[in-house]
Amino acid sequence: MKILNSIISFIKLAAGAVCVFFTGLLCGINPKNELKYRKGCAKFLTSLVANDIIIEGEVDKNANLLIGNHTNNLDxxxxxxVIPEKLIWVAKKELGEIPVIKYMVTKTDMILVDRSNKRSVLTMMKEIKERTNRGFKVVLFPEGTRNQKNPAKMINWKNGTKAVAEKLNLKVQPFVIINLPYAFKKHPFRIEKQTLKVIFLPSFNPKENPDWFEETKAKMQNILDKEYQKL
Structure with missing residues (x-):
């Protein structure tokens, strides 16, 4: 049975890859409808791993910087x-070099950054300001990369997120994703749908609390501890 599930899971992965490929292609051909294509692909990919999605808290319509834990590409x-409006993602510049897939970032207001280049980081700040001034929400993962070691324990946060929030005076709303990486099993590989949860914390202005960065990480880690204890 596990072998059969593995075969089915690899077929699902292939279907997901095809979905991403054609979404990129459509974004390149008709960028005016990129949001429709992106949301459709996102719902399909999420359906591969989610039995149900539980949402706690509400998205603040006035928050313009969302920050959360990062454990899987499907985050x-x-x-x-979960969020119907257009989101702006900050991605590594290499994604903009992948044939066809690059259209999903270059034609959709996404922001590409070369973290090893200081000028690129300054350009990123300017682009984030431009996007938020246009009313979009920007999403950042403070961990800077996927945490593949232990989804219940966040790895160190990068100071870039702190600098973005404070220098651009953005209203921040944290979120916590629960259980998504456990949809992917090993030995043998298979995908087992899970009940996923997204918890939105209250939003805030960083200017009001100089210790917001450390305190927010602690609050999110506390949520992770409690949620994974239940599981």
Whole structure:
């Protein structure tokens, strides 16, 4: 049975890859409808791993910087599914070099950054300001990369997120994703749908609390501890 589930899971992965490929292609051909294509692909990808999605808290319509934990590539698809409005993602510049897939970032107001280049970081700040001035929400993962070691324990946060929030005076709303990486099993590989949860914390202005960065991480870690204890 596990072998059969593995075969089915690899077929699902292939279907997901095809979905991403054609979404990129459509974004390149008709960028005016990119949001429709992105949201459709995100819902399909999320359906591969989610039996149900539980949402706690509410998205603050006035928050313009969302920050959350990052444990899987499908974190992006999940958040695109949960939040109907257009989200702006900050991605590494290499994604803009992948044939066809690059259209999903270059034709959709996404922001590409070369973290090793200081000028690129300054350009990122300017682009984030431009996007938020246009009313979009920007999403950042303070961990800077996927945490593949232990989804219940966040890895160190990068100071870039703190600098963005404070220098651009953005209203911040944290979120916590629960249980998504456990949809992917090993030995043998298979996908087992899970009940996923997204918890939105209250939003705030960083100017009101100089210790917001450390305190927010502690609050999010506390939520992770409690949620994974239940599981």
């Amino acid at each position: 992006i698809a999940l958040m695109e599914t």
